[in-house]
Amino acid sequence: MMAPNVGYIRVSTSEQNTDRQLDGINIDKMFEEKVSGKDMKRPQLQDLLNYVREGDHVHVHELSRLGRSVIDLHKIVNELLDRGVTVTFHKENMTFVPGKQADPIQELMFGMLANFAQFERSLIKQRQREGIEAAKARGKHLGRPRSMTKEQEAEIKQKKSEGATPTQLAKEYGCSRALIYKIIK
Template sequence: MMIFNYIRVSTVFQNTDRQLINVACDRTYEEKVSGKDINRPQLKAMLQNIRSGDKINVHELSRLARNTQDLLKIVDQIVSTGGTIHFHKENLIFNGDKKDDPFQKLMLTMLGAISTFERDLILERQREGIAIAKSKGKYKGRPSNFTDEMIEKIKYEFSNTKNKSELARNYGISRGYLYELVK
C-alpha cells in the first residue's frame, strides 16, 4: 500500500505550505497549475500510479478539481481502481467500500458544486473589477511579451500571409490576440 499526497495551487506565485501539514506519505505530487481542467501532468502521473489499496490525501476538494463533473470523474477513477481518497479539510473519505453510499455521493456532489460556484463568483468579480478599471482608464491589460521590433515583424508577416491562424500558432498566440497586435 502506497500513500500519495496531492498538492496543487493555481499559480507559480502561490505557496503550497498550508496544504497537508504533517501528513505522512510515500510520494508527493505537487503542481502549480490551474485546476480548471484535469489535463495536469502530476495529477495524470498520480492517477496512472495508483493501485488497489493505495491512499491519496488532498487538502481540500478544490485542490483536486474546480468543477463538479471533473471532481466526480477523478474520485470515481480512484475508487474504481481500489484506491482511497481523503479530503482533509472536509474530512471526507471515499473508497470502494462506500462507492455506492448515497450520502457520500450527495456530499461530494454538493461540496463540488459549492467549489464550482465559488470559482465562478471569483471570476465574475474579477471581470467586474477589470471593467470598472477599464472605464476609468486604469486597466491596460497584461504587458505584451513582444518588443516593438517583434510587433513590426508580426505586422509585416500579417500583411503578407493568407493563413492568419498559422501565423498566430507560429508565435504561440491566439488568432484574436494576433489581430489585436496588428491594430
C-alpha cells in the same frame, strides 16, 4: 507491506504556498502543482492518475484542491475508486473506499462541496471580468506593454505615407514587419 500513501497538493499560482496542505500526514509519494484547477489538464494530476495502483491511498487537503468542476471531481474520484484506490479529503473529513457503499450523507456532502468549489470558481471568473471591464473603462491598458510610443507610431505612419517600406521601417525601429503592418493598418 502497507499500501502507499499518495498525496496531491495544488495551489492556483506560483506565488501561493502549499505548506499547510497535508501537513502532518505521512505521505510516501507527493504530487504537487501550482496551476488552476479549472480542468483536468494538469501534469501532476495526470501523473498521479498514472501512478496509483489498486490498494493505494490518495490524500488531498481539501476537495477544491482536486478540482473546481463538479463533473471533474466526480470523474476523478470515481476513476480512483474503480481502480481500487481509497481517497481521503482531510479538511472535509471524508474518505471514499473502493467497493464500499458511501454513506448517503457523505455522498450528499461531496456533491454539495463539489458544487461550492465550482461556484467559487465562477465567482472568481466573474470578479476577474468585472475588474478587467472597470480597468478598461478607466482607460488602463491591459496586456503586454506597448513596444512603441505614440510618437514612434505617428513617425512610422508618416514615413510610410512618404514611401518607406515595412521592411525598411522594421529595420529602422528594430521590430518585426508584423508590428509595422499593425501600426499602419
